[in-house]
Amino acid sequence: MVDDWVHTLGVRYFSELSILAQMMEETGEVARIVSRRYGDQSFKKSDEDHDLGDELADVLFAIVCLANRTGIDLSQAIRKNLEKKTKRDKDRHWKNPKLTGHSGGQS
Numbered sequence: 001m002v003d004d005w006v007h008t009l010g011v012r013y014f015s016e017l018s019i020l021a022q023m024m025e026e027t028g029e030v031a032r033i034v035s036r037r038y039g040d041q042s043f044k045k046s047d048e049d050h051d052l053g054d055e056l057a058d059v060l061f062a063i064v065c066l067a068n069r070t071g072i073d074l075s076q077a078i079r080k081n082l083e084k085k086t087k088r089d090k091d092r093h094w095k096n097p098k099l100t101g102h103s104g105g106q107s
């Protein structure tokens with residue numbers, strides 16, 4: 001879907017460095033919203049109509065563009081990554097009392 005969009009409306013992919021810069025810029029926009037919504041800062045008038053979902057989609061778009069530009073099959077990469085995490089962290093998070101609310105240790 002992204003590739004179709006880029007090759008019709010976008011003409012061609014930007015360079016890898018430009019896509020990376022765009023990704024960082026969009027990540028900053030996500031950070032700004034999260035910081036103001038969940039952190040201690042308040043929204044400025046100009047921030048109030050920003051949409052977190054839309055900004056996350058901007059980051060994802062840049063990630064997909066970088067993957068496509070560099071010949072990475074992102075669907076395959078995420079499957080492989082989740083397999084890695086599953087092997088590595090199979091029990092880790094269930095044993096984390098911060099997540100489960102259980103002390104996990106001896107009382």
Ligand SMILES: [Mg+2]
Pocket residue numbers: 026029054055058
């Ligand atoms: Mg944006």
